[in-house]
Amino acid sequence: MKTHVPPRFDPTRVPHLLGSFAPVTEEVDAADLEVTGELPPSLDGLYLRNGPxxxxxxxxxxxxxIDGDGMLHGVWLSGGRARYRNRFVRTPALEAEERAGRALWGGLESMIVPDADQVGPELAGTFRDLPDINVVRHGGRMLALAESACPFRIDAGLATVGREDFDGALPAGITAHPKIDPVTGEMVVFCYGLEPPYLTWSVIGRDGAVTRGPTPVDGVDEPMMIHDMALTGRYVVLVLAPAFFDLAAAMAGGSFLSWRPERGTRVALIPRDGGPPRGAAGGAFWLWHTVNAHDDGPGEDAAVVLDYVQWARLTVGSSPDGAAGDEPSGGLVRARIEPATGRMTRTLLDDSRVEFPRVDDRLIGRPYRYAALATGTGRTDLLPGEYDAVRWYDAETGDSRVWEAGNLSVGEPVFAPEPGRNSDGHGHWLTFATDRTDGSSWFLVIPAEDPEAGPVARARIPVRVPLGLHGCWLPTEA
Incomplete structure (x- = not known):
């Protein structure tokens, strides 16, 4: 197979390769991080984040x-002290490029793949693995997750073990946003593909064994992109926005994703007991991330409440001179879907520019009170996907509280509950942040009971942590 001739491409004009997004290449270990303030002694575990x-x-x-090698950044906390380690997710493509000393695969839009002379027959003509979006721990496995492919298993020290197909039960893999039911311990996953069946869902039991293999979702008759999902006690909730893959356009040099708003957006409610799907349809919108969902009552026909960050349309990447104001953001929205009637109503809860919503993971699929989101203060010099504040939304009162981070660009906030406390109002929110003036990076600990007061502790990370995507708090297991 002939190597494709790379099209003209200038990485120095790609915003997400610059500034606080710029990649790092060094793998670092640092013990006893310098701390300003005091790390809460109740924090005992690992804060771990993945990103391209x-x-x-x-x-x-x-x-x-979507593009980029995965790099894991971990902060281990214990006894009021912190240590740091970062590691690449070592895929076969990354190791082949390290042997060559340069990139051999192009980004998804360019369709550049190496030939056998460069990488050998097993990798020739293949697309690279991209486990660079999220990381979860479930059933004795720690997994670095890709957009829709097999994840890579990681050990306790962040070394890569290898590709994970769940003992052959999920050969096509899963997407980057599975949901773990805190009551049953099950991890519910979905996967989309370019060939039939275009969309499936599966269930992995508490022990890590697959209890429901890939189950096709009815009514999906062409390849489409779905980034996130939600879960209730009764339903798997999938938002089917009109973002379709167009391979013919991609092969001709166009975009491999096509936004077709005339098709509208459908919310599929898939009974977890395997019953026929239900749902509703409405005007076109896109979501990258759900906040949470729950059944609004005990009856079979009780409505489903879904909170999410709404966008007017799908956008990926950005123009070289793009700015945050170019994003078609739509704020925090609540959808109420009636399974019996197929009726859906949407209500704007907060019109702020927000993303990366998180709740207390112990409340996934159940009513929650507090959600934390990265947000902007109105600056015009931030890049698309860059945020300079954290916002907390109170689902009970409708009020919001904000901590403005000044020169810091902040990432996704993750909740670490106070041990022994069941309320989502007791604990700390954790995130990485990078100073736009000098490139220094920090691990921030923000108290849930008074978040707008800002961090009670900041640990200095000895290397810059690029703005990335999703992470988790992994308390030390007894």
């Missing part, structure tokens, strides 16, 4: 947030 971080300068194209 090209090992070598990209060729052909670079599409944030």
């Amino acid at each position: 971080n090209p090992r070598f300068t990209p060729i052909g194209s670079y599409l944030y947030p």
Whole structure:
């Protein structure tokens, strides 16, 4: 197979390769981090985050947030002290490029793949693995997750073990946003593909064994992109926005994703007991991330309440001179779907520019009170996907509280509950942040009971942590 000729591409003009997004190449270990303030002694565990971080300068194209090698950044906390480690997710493609000393695969839009002379027959003509979006722990496995493919298993020290297909039960893999039911311990996953069946869902039991294999979702008759999902006690909730893959356009040099608003957006409610799907349809909108969902009552026909961050349309990447104001953001929205009637109503809860919503993971699929989101203060010099504040939304009162981070660009906030406390109002919110003036990075600990007061502790990370995507709090297991 002939190597594709790389199209003209200038990585120095890609915003998500610059500034606070710029990749790092060094793997670092640092013990006893310098701390300003006091780390709460109740924090005992690992804060871990994944994100796209090209090992070598990209060729052909670079599409944030999908392209890029995965890099894990971990902060271990115990006894009021902190240590840090970062590691690449070592896929076969990354190791082949390290042997070559340069990028061999292009971004998804460029369709550049190496030939056998460069990488050998097993990797020739293949697309690279991209486990660079999220990381979860479930059933004895720690997994670095890709957009829709097999994840890679990681050990306790962040070393890569290898590709994970769940003992052959999920050969096509899963997407980057599975949901773990805190009551049953099950991890519910979905996967989309370019060939039939285009969309499936599965269930992995508490012990890590697959209890429901890939089950097709009715009514999906062409390949489409779905980034996130939600879960209730009764339903798997999938938002089917009109973002379709167009391979013919991609092969001709166009976009491999097509936004077709005339098709509208459908919310599929898939009974977890395997019953026929239900749901509703409405005007077109896109979501990257759900906040949470729950059944609004005990009856079979009780409505489903879904909170999410709404966008007017799908956007990936950005123009070289793009600014945050170019994003078609739509704020925090609540959808109420009636399974019996197929009726859906949407209510705007907060019109702020927000993303990366998180709740107390112990309340996934159940009513919650507090959600934390990255937000903006109105600055016009931030890049698309860059935020300079954290916002807390109170679902009970409708009020919001904000901590403005000044020169810091903040990432997704993750909740670490106070041990022994069941309320989502007791604990700390954790995130990485990078100073736009000097490139220094920090691990922030923000108290849930008084979040707008800002961090009670900041641990200095000895290397810059690029703005990335999703992470988790992993308390030390007894």
